[in-house]
Amino acid sequence: MHSEGRITGLSDDGLGVLGRSDRPIYVPFAYPGDGVRVKSTRRRFGRLLAGDFELLEPSPLRVNPKCLHFGTCGGCLWQGLKYREQLRLKADLFERITGLSAEIKGSPKIWGFRNISNFIVTTSGIGLKEYGSPLRIVDLVECPVFSKRTRDYLHSLRAFLSETGLKPWNLKKKADDVHYLQVREGKFTGEVMVNLIAHGKPSEEVAEAFGDYFSFADSLYWSVKRNERDDPTGEPELLGGEPFIRERIGDVTYFIHPNSFFQTNSYALPLLLRAVEGFTDGERVLDLYSGVGTFGVWLAKRGFAVEGIEINPFAVEMARKNAELNGVNAVFRVGRAEETPIGDYDTVIVDPPRKGLREAGELLVKSGVERVIYISCNPRAFKLDYENHLKKAYRIEDALLVDMFPHAPHVEAVVKLVRKN
The missing domain is CATH 2.40.50.1070 (OB fold (Dihydrolipoamide Acetyltransferase, E2P))
Structure with missing residues (x-):
């Protein structure tokens, strides 16, 4: 049976929402204001997902996509959206999920940006x-x-x-x-x-x-x-x-290896690094999920004394090479975040995996650290970490969004948490 109507909103993962709130159909590559006719659906992860659909009336938010594969390739759900609307909708989705209103900075380049x-x-x-x-x-x-x-x-x-x-x-x-x-x-x-x-x-x-x-x-x-x-x-x-x-990136050079994780948008990465730098106070910094030293080396270049902890030994080796390459005061060690004694640091930076902090959240709560900078592209994980752990000891002082992922619904968040009095 065909379903016809207007897209009234977006799901948390960026799909167009069609129909009643008690039985919506989720339509990929469709945007608020689109008039659509859905010709087929399939059930996936407990919800109805549109298969074949026809665009009857385009939304004023639309723009012609640049890629000839748009509409089938899974890489770019939002390439049919005007870029300023992408930014607005990302900020809206982040606020809907976390309750936080935050400024968003767009990517300096929206084509050819992936490294x-x-x-x-x-x-x-x-x-x-x-x-x-x-x-x-x-x-x-x-x-x-x-x-x-x-x-x-x-x-x-x-x-x-x-x-x-x-x-x-x-x-x-x-x-x-x-x-x-x-x-x-x-x-x-x-x-x-x-x-x-x-x-x-x-x-x-x-x-x-x-x-x-x-x-x-x-x-x-x-x-x-x-x-x-x-x-x-x-x-x-x-x-x-x-x-x-x-x-x-700016005045910092990073080595990259096939097994390295490195932020995918080289042009927006300076915005992310400066956001972290702007929220960092004091002299001693703990980079609790340090990876290859992306944040730690950048901050050390600016005079902070940085110690990084990372579970992956190869990533620690790369972080050490990056510190040496840039001649900075940063020490990186192999360790589990949830087992790391948090000593006399002024700021702790956390960029956890998508599942979030979990046990490490309680470690931060029990520490005496004045401020925590939480970096994440998963707003749900941040919300859970804050509500279940960090809220006991910290309040949210500031937040900034950086669009590392043009044409996709994701956004990178940098949240500054300060210990409650």
């Missing part, structure tokens, strides 16, 4: 997954949010596969050779890292061909994937070039 892309390589196409379908792939020609060179990267990969006879991954059978192509770009250095993720090591001939087809790369890796999980991970081996590429 990493993971292209899945399958028998049904090479590119990104369709929205809501783990087994259907959009066979990409371009990706304007990632790079102008996407066409070149994908052309090189297809030619490499054709010459070597390596088989793309079969999603249904969970078998065959090449699973992902990961490409990283240093937006401010121009350096490129290419990492092929495959189920097996290359022969000498294959490794040589790989180097020939991607000769433009400053760093060339082959990662061996030893499981069938559908994610871009493996054990990396350097085949050519430098072991790291560099990204330059």
